[in-house]
Amino acid sequence: MDSLKMELPHSVKRYDFHPIQRILYSQDLLKISPLLRRFIKYPLCIVQPENDEEVISILEISKRFKIPIVPRGAATSAYGGATTLKNCIVVDFTRMNRFELKDGSVVAESGVVWLDLEKELNKAGYALRVYPTSAPASTVGGWIAQGGYGIGSLKYGDIKKNIEWIEVADFDGVKRVRGEDLKYYVGLFGTTGLVLRACLKLRENRKLSNYAVKCSFEEALDLTDGAYHASYMNKSLGNMIGCGDADVLLLTFEEPPSDLSYFDEVLGSKIWDNRFNLLKAARNADIIFTEAILPYESASEFYSKMANFAVKVIFTTDCVVFLGVLPLRGYYRTAMKAVKFIKVAEKYGGRVYSTGMLFPHKNIVGGEIKEYKKAVDPENLLNPGKAVQGNVISRLIRLAEMVP
Numbered sequence: 001m002d003s004l005k006m007e008l009p010h011s012v013k014r015y016d017f018h019p020i021q022r023i024l025y026s027q028d029l030l031k032i033s034p035l036l037r038r039f040i041k042y043p044l045c046i047v048q049p050e051n052d053e054e055v056i057s058i059l060e061i062s063k064r065f066k067i068p069i070v071p072r073g074a075a076t077s078a079y080g081g082a083t084t085l086k087n088c089i090v091v092d093f094t095r096m097n098r099f100e101l102k103d104g105s106v107v108a109e110s111g112v113v114w115l116d117l118e119k120e121l122n123k124a125g126y127a128l129r130v131y132p133t134s135a136p137a138s139t140v141g142g143w144i145a146q147g148g149y150g151i152g153s154l155k156y157g158d159i160k161k162n163i164e165w166i167e168v169a170d171f172d173g174v175k176r177v178r179g180e181d182l183k184y185y186v187g188l189f190g191t192t193g194l195v196l197r198a199c200l201k202l203r204e205n206r207k208l209s210n211y212a213v214k215c216s217f218e219e220a221l222d223l224t225d226g227a228y229h230a231s232y233m234n235k236s237l238g239n240m241i242g243c244g245d246a247d248v249l250l251l252t253f254e255e256p257p258s259d260l261s262y263f264d265e266v267l268g269s270k271i272w273d274n275r276f277n278l279l280k281a282a283r284n285a286d287i288i289f290t291e292a293i294l295p296y297e298s299a300s301e302f303y304s305k306m307a308n309f310a311v312k313v314i315f316t317t318d319c320v321v322f323l324g325v326l327p328l329r330g331y332y333r334t335a336m337k338a339v340k341f342i343k344v345a346e347k348y349g350g351r352v353y354s355t356g357m358l359f360p361h362k363n364i365v366g367g368e369i370k371e372y373k374k375a376v377d378p379e380n381l382l383n384p385g386k387a388v389q390g391n392v393i394s395r396l397i398r399l400a401e402m403v404p
Contacts, residue, residue, distance in 0.1 A: 003065055004045055004089075011057035014048035014095065021046055025090045028075035028082040030357070031288060032393075033331040039392045040083060043070065043090040050095045052196055055169045058091055059194075063171050068381045071190035073111065073142025076134040076279065078289045079356025080393070081146060081189040085385040091194065093141050101126070102199070105164055109197045110141025127205040129156040133314075134279045141195040146354055147187025151275065153316040155228045155254075160186045161317075162201045168193035170376050184372050188365065189356055189387045192373050209256040210272040211263035213249045217303045217313075220249040221296070224315050227251045231275075236310035237325055241277040243270065250275075278312065278325065286328035290338035291353035292345030294320045302348045309341065321353065339400050355387045361398045 008015045016022075022042045032040065044067065049055045062069045068088040075082045084090065099108035099117060101124060108117055114135035118128050130152040132143045143150075144166065149158050156162055165178035168185055170193040177185060184192055213223060217232060224230040229252040238244045250271045251263070278289075294302050299320040303311070310325040324341045326334050342352050352359045370388050385391035 004061070004067070007061055007065075008045065008047065011061060012047050012049055012054045014050070016046045017044075025072065025092070026084045028072075028080060029078045030080040030083060031078075031286075031328065031331075032080075032083070033335075036393060036396070039085065041085060041087050043084045043088050046090045046092055048092045048095045052169065052174055055091070055194060055196065056173065058089060059169060059171055062089060062381050063379065066379060066381070068384050069190075069194070070383050071141070071145065071194050073139035073145070074113070074134075074137045076138040076142065077146050077354075077356060079146065079189075079354050079358050081356040081383070081386055083357050085357065085391055093139065093194075096196070105199050105202055107197055107199045108140045110139060110195050112140045114138055114140065114143065121202065122205050125205050126202045128152070129162045129201050129203050130159060132159075133275060136276050136279060140198055140200075144186055144195050144198055145189050146356070148354060149314055149316045149319075149321050151229050153314060153321075154224060154230050155317070156201075156203075157317045164199035164201060166198045167196045169196055170194070170382070172376070184369065187354065187387070188369065188373075190383045191387045191389075192369075192376055192382065194382070203254075206254050208272075209253045209265075210268035211251050211253075211257075211260070211265055212267035212271055213251065213263060214246045215249055216247065218300050220313075221300065221315075223249060223251065226253065226255075226257065228254045230315040232313040232315070233271075234309075234311050237312055240310050240325065241274065243267075243274055243277075278323075288326045288328055288334050288338055290324040290326065290341040292322050292342050292350045293353055294322060294345055294348060294350040296320055298348040298350070302345055302350065305344050305348075306341065309337075322350075336400060336403070339397065343401060357386055357391060358394060358397055360385075360387055360390050361394050 025046050026040055026042050047058055068086050069091055070084050070088050071091045072082040073093055093110040096109040097111040099106055099112050114131045121127055130150050132138050132150040143159055160182050165176050167174055167176050220232050232249045234247045235245050250268060312323045314321040326337055328334050352362050355364055365388055373388050
């Protein structure tokens, strides 16, 4: 640590060695039991780069002193991607928060908050095609690092399909990545490079119309055609977040449908206005999230098996995303229910939503990605133990999955 204290002042403007800050930066939104916290290490320091040059300097220091790096946005992920498994340097990207409109797209730095970006784009007549349900806090780089689906994914797909290019930094410098090569970075939690900025595809800022339909899940599957966004929640979740006591489908349109006879616009607007409530609940209540991706063909069967869960569903272009919300009633009991949710999803052809610290053993990423990791990070300094590599906690989860 003495070497870092001598070196960092010459390389970055903002850095912090305070013990309280080091504790605060050791975890993200993931809830970890006291027993498992023994496997979490406090970072040696936190740095907040303001430009590419400072990021490159941090990488040089990491390589010289063999100190791992853990990138961090707003830490709204519940997969432990920003949790520190080793004594490391946490790179907090929230100071890199500039953006610029260019030819109908927007180039946004890693630390830009999604909802702030959306509001500014709206003033210029544009809107994001997709954004995460954690948009009031989560950052551009954070969601790209995790990957996944969100608001607008029914029409426009996952985040990767809505990126023109990204610029990433690794030990060889800065590179621009686009097309098929995005697979080496999106959803890999910074294990292959640090996302500096992204060029994002946009849509026209047309007024969205929101409608609700109280219906069964099977009926909901037949009602999503033509919508920009569609989500479904059962009455258990509706009661939890104050949106009613019935199973209900939210449909959001860029162009209002011609037949509105069976739509409830008042309830639809209420649910839309409260679309970020789960993020607030995660921060203010003792709950655990569990997520799975299912093919459309088996989504109904899986939903029927989850009757005792509070569930939110997001419909996308090519799959159905299920989010189970579990009140924390005994950590290990609740954690085992979360594991069961994923095991049942796998039985019906589904998979875990993301990897992070919890599920690298699921082998969502293939051998090609693992070989790429070895090539660009031979010393294993970029967020070790995440996405493509196992760790103590993921191995414990793997054991828990063996319990009938």
